[in-house]
Amino acid sequence: MSKRELGSEDSHRQAAPEGLPDPRSLAPKLAGLSPADRFRRLDSTPSGLSSGEVRARRERDGWNDPVAPAARHRLVPLLRNFTHTLALLLWFAAGLALAARIYELAFAVVAVIAVNGVFAAAQEYRAEQVVEGLMRRVAVRSRVLRDGTWQVLPARDLVRGDVVALAAGDIVPADGVLVEGDEVTLDLSMITGETVPVGRTPEVAPAEPEAHVSEVPAIAPAGAAVVTGSATALVWATGPTSTLGQIASLVESVQRGESTLERQVRALSWTTAVIAVLTGTGTLALATAFTDTSFVSALTFATGVIVALVPEGMLPTLSVALAIGARRMAERGAAVRRLAAVEIVGSATVICTDKTGTLTENVLSVLGVDGVDGQAVRASTRAGLAAGLCNNARIEGDGRFTGDPIDVALAEWMRVGGVDLEALRARSPRLSETPFDAHLRLMTTTHLVDGHATEFIKGAPEAVLATLETEPTPALRAALDAAAEAGERVLLLASRPEGSPAHIEGLVRFFDPPRHEVPGAIAACRAAGIGVVMLTGDHPATARFVASQVGLEGDGGLPVIEGATLDRMGDQAVMRVLRGNAIFARIHPEQKLRIVRLLRQSGAVVVVTGDGINDAPALRAADVGVAMGRRGTEVAKQAADIVLADDNFATLVAAIEEGRSLKRNIRRFVSYVFTSNVAEVMPFLCYVFLQVPLPLAVIQALAIDVGTDLAPALALGAEPPAAATMQSPPELPGRPLMTRRLATRTFLVFGLIEAALGLAAYLAFYAHAGWRPFADLDDLLVHEASTLTFLGIVGGQVGCLFAQRDGSLRRRLSFRSNRLLGIGLASELLLAPVLVYVPGLNQTFQMAPVPPPWLLAIPVCAIAFLGFDLLRRSIEGRAEEG
Numbered sequence: 001m002s003k004r005e006l007g008s009e010d011s012h013r014q015a016a017p018e019g020l021p022d023p024r025s026l027a028p029k030l031a032g033l034s035p036a037d038r039f040r041r042l043d044s045t046p047s048g049l050s051s052g053e054v055r056a057r058r059e060r061d062g063w064n065d066p067v068a069p070a071a072r073h074r075l076v077p078l079l080r081n082f083t084h085t086l087a088l089l090l091w092f093a094a095g096l097a098l099a100a101r102i103y104e105l106a107f108a109v110v111a112v113i114a115v116n117g118v119f120a121a122a123q124e125y126r127a128e129q130v131v132e133g134l135m136r137r138v139a140v141r142s143r144v145l146r147d148g149t150w151q152v153l154p155a156r157d158l159v160r161g162d163v164v165a166l167a168a169g170d171i172v173p174a175d176g177v178l179v180e181g182d183e184v185t186l187d188l189s190m191i192t193g194e195t196v197p198v199g200r201t202p203e204v205a206p207a208e209p210e211a212h213v214s215e216v217p218a219i220a221p222a223g224a225a226v227v228t229g230s231a232t233a234l235v236w237a238t239g240p241t242s243t244l245g246q247i248a249s250l251v252e253s254v255q256r257g258e259s260t261l262e263r264q265v266r267a268l269s270w271t272t273a274v275i276a277v278l279t280g281t282g283t284l285a286l287a288t289a290f291t292d293t294s295f296v297s298a299l300t301f302a303t304g305v306i307v308a309l310v311p312e313g314m315l316p317t318l319s320v321a322l323a324i325g326a327r328r329m330a331e332r333g334a335a336v337r338r339l340a341a342v343e344i345v346g347s348a349t350v351i352c353t354d355k356t357g358t359l360t361e362n363v364l365s366v367l368g369v370d371g372v373d374g375q376a377v378r379a380s381t382r383a384g385l386a387a388g389l390c391n392n393a394r395i396e397g398d399g400r401f402t403g404d405p406i407d408v409a410l411a412e413w414m415r416v417g418g419v420d421l422e423a424l425r426a427r428s429p430r431l432s433e434t435p436f437d438a439h440l441r442l443m444t445t446t447h448l449v450d451g452h453a454t455e456f457i458k459g460a461p462e463a464v465l466a467t468l469e470t471e472p473t474p475a476l477r478a479a480l481d482a483a484a485e486a487g488e489r490v491l492l493l494a495s496r497p498e499g500s501p502a503h504i505e506g507l508v509r510f511f512d513p514p515r516h517e518v519p520g521a522i523a524a525c526r527a528a529g530i531g532v533v534m535l536t537g538d539h540p541a542t543a544r545f546v547a548s549q550v551g552l553e554g555d556g557g558l559p560v561i562e563g564a565t566l567d568r569m570g571d572q573a574v575m576r577v578l579r580g581n582a583i584f585a586r587i588h589p590e591q592k593l594r595i596v597r598l599l600r601q602s603g604a605v606v607v608v609t610g611d612g613i614n615d616a617p618a619l620r621a622a623d624v625g626v627a628m629g630r631r632g633t634e635v636a637k638q639a640a641d642i643v644l645a646d647d648n649f650a651t652l653v654a655a656i657e658e659g660r661s662l663k664r665n666i667r668r669f670v671s672y673v674f675t676s677n678v679a680e681v682m683p684f685l686c687y688v689f690l691q692v693p694l695p696l697a698v699i700q701a702l703a704i705d706v707g708t709d710l711a712p713a714l715a716l717g718a719e720p721p722a723a724a725t726m727q728s729p730p731e732l733p734g735r736p737l738m739t740r741r742l743a744t745r746t747f748l749v750f751g752l753i754e755a756a757l758g759l760a761a762y763l764a765f766y767a768h769a770g771w772r773p774f775a776d777l778d779d780l781l782v783h784e785a786s787t788l789t790f791l792g793i794v795g796g797q798v799g800c801l802f803a804q805r806d807g808s809l810r811r812r813l814s815f816r817s818n819r820l821l822g823i824g825l826a827s828e829l830l831l832a833p834v835l836v837y838v839p840g841l842n843q844t845f846q847m848a849p850v851p852p853p854w855l856l857a858i859p860v861c862a863i864a865f866l867g868f869d870l871l872r873r874s875i876e877g878r879a880e881e882g
Helices: 003-008 023-031 035-041 051-061 075-080 085-099 103-137 243-252 260-290 295-309 314-331 341-347 382-389 405-416 421-427 461-468 474-485 518-527 540-550 563-568 571-577 589-601 613-621 634-639 649-690 698-708 710-716 740-768 779-803 819-837 852-881
Strands: 141-146 149-154 163-167 175-187 198-200 225-237 334-336 350-353 365-370 430-437 442-449 452-459 489-497 503-511 531-535 560-562 582-585 606-610 624-628 642-644
Touching: 023 035, 023 175, 023 225, 035 175, 085 103, 085 260, 085 295, 103 295, 103 314, 103 698, 163 175, 175 430, 260 295, 260 649, 295 649, 295 698, 314 334, 314 341, 314 649, 314 710, 334 649, 341 624, 341 649, 350 589, 350 649, 365 405, 365 474, 382 405, 382 421, 382 442, 382 452, 382 489, 382 503, 405 421, 405 503, 442 461, 452 461, 461 489, 461 503, 474 489, 474 503, 474 540, 518 531, 518 540, 518 649, 531 540, 531 589, 540 560, 540 582, 560 563, 563 582, 563 589, 571 589, 589 606, 589 613, 606 613, 606 649, 613 624, 613 634, 624 634, 642 649, 649 698, 649 710, 649 740, 649 779, 698 710, 698 779, 698 819, 710 779, 710 819, 740 779, 740 852, 779 819, 779 852, 819 852
Parallel strands: 350 531, 350 606, 531 582, 560 582, 606 624, 624 642
Antiparallel strands: 141 149, 141 163, 163 225, 175 198, 175 225, 334 642, 365 503, 430 442, 442 452, 452 489, 489 503
């Protein structure tokens, strides 16, 4: 799609606010007016708008958000937490309790639903606040003139008619028309994909009525970067009607489906619901058919079976685990905008990454300057004279250079070479200038040097040589070839004293060095089975050199596919290239989108990085879109799921590691929660079919699920990444959350061990009271005995907490790597005796204050559980060795 189509496609264009002209037609008209008439046309003044006028215009036009924020209805997400599958199952159980006239149980179940729903909603709100805070950190800010005073405000505060100041390095915050300007050039690559800066002027310059804003000389489109010069601009379009808004509407048309985790949780919830209802129904049918239990009693315990099989704490724990993952990623420089992306990024199989600023530093530095004889020259020579004078870099008060990156790099080279740039310019005043021309690809300035006018020329080697009508020397040609092979950018310096022939002064070699963290991150991706695809608009030689420097090529070289070649390739041929790491150069945004779609169609989980407006559709089309926080446009950030605060590829790999760790942690606490569910349902089955006093009350099962279990489960969700997290290939997207191996360990090993420990504690109390095997159990001691069942299950869960961790026994018992585990364990060990001994509370939960020595059931059962787990690990280890 062309840039004109991106900016003007009728099917996606936002309507202008009532009473305002179409933004597309306004830009050429403004360009044809004088600066004074531009103020009158936009109802503004050179001293800016008043505060009252700003409020009125914002009320009419809205905020300067390229994508209008979705209306927030706090009630909708809150209600969603009360109507998901597991919540509906609990509502059903509460209804059964009401039907059986067990009002206390019905109230308890409803209370559990309420606590879970509010807790999950609170976690989601906290996660939103964290994301909003992080997005504020990377938001564009601008200098605005209001009430006659310059202020620094967020770009979203701007309204039509605002006066804004632009300087080199700034991002244009809204569509503006220049009213003042000095040597202004803009980088429009974020909009058009073209990397060469273009000049802008406040002069009257009528344009074609259908001209795109990027083609109108007086217009500074939102999202462009100011490369050189300074300007004052008058805002003429904001929000959805701006250039960014027009393109952002394309992004909104790309829809995403459910994430892998969302599908897995939904499937697990439905499976659990079906099992719970079938088990409860079977218990009711068998109890009424084969025992003397009344229908009401059977209904009561069928309700208990359903409640016991519902993992009430799973979804709140999941919300907290995602929030913890988002916070950890934020601490490592990755702001998560979509909470589900925390897990999805951990399943990545392919990363499609930019080169500039992501794999490299995005800071040009001068590697050296070669003379016509191929020898290095110093800054004190005439080459330095040309580099310092044909240069618009500005020296700020703190000594920093600002302006065009090439000019800044040359100025830094001069400073390192011991040349005082200010003194040099003072000795050789500038007489005239021909600013850099994107078509001629050179810049010229004329200075008074030693009393004589001298013209200095700086530009692309072929352009300078053509201007001088000369051929390169053999040494210079060899230097050019070597620079191209090394992936370096080059610039030729020349001088032409008045009345004398021109001289080539030197060939400047620039390089954007790779980030020092990237080779290790690429190696980590290789070890983790993650493919890396470089997509860059740069020269193929540059792409190949950077790939070799960061280790992307591996042991053998990779072919570099150019955009023109890609267009001629069929989908199957492209997919053959994408089977491993790949390098694409001279790539346009539409080609990037094609690659992303092909990868996703092949079943890959794709992470895409981008910073430009035209990157936004690819970001949205990917499984996880990653925008650059420093240089990325607001549209790219809005389309992305994750924003990298430092634009660093290594930060993205760190986010993948956190995502993988999160998936392992989710499986840990899911296993932990379902283990206690098995232990809770067994007492009900014993009561119904063995005709023993009820070993565990329904309210006691709830006390475990949303009481003693909750904090330890949350702690398991905070386990840090293990050393081997990035040493295995990505798991298949279709792999269920509860795998067959995990289900076997959870239900048939951990669950049955814990159920046996709980019932053992129950029988131990009766045995202490004089009961012997095969004798009837005394109903008078049921509350004390069920309290021991509760304590036995709690002890089993303490052992299960440590059994869910990785590593040696010493590491599993240590809290050093996860201090939340100690807090969770302490809360469990404190809550259990509180429920047993606090008057009133123990009656609510049908506990009896047993003698304190019986509390030893907790550590005894915990140690027993760990012993069984050690035996299991030993058996599994021998089986794997065999």
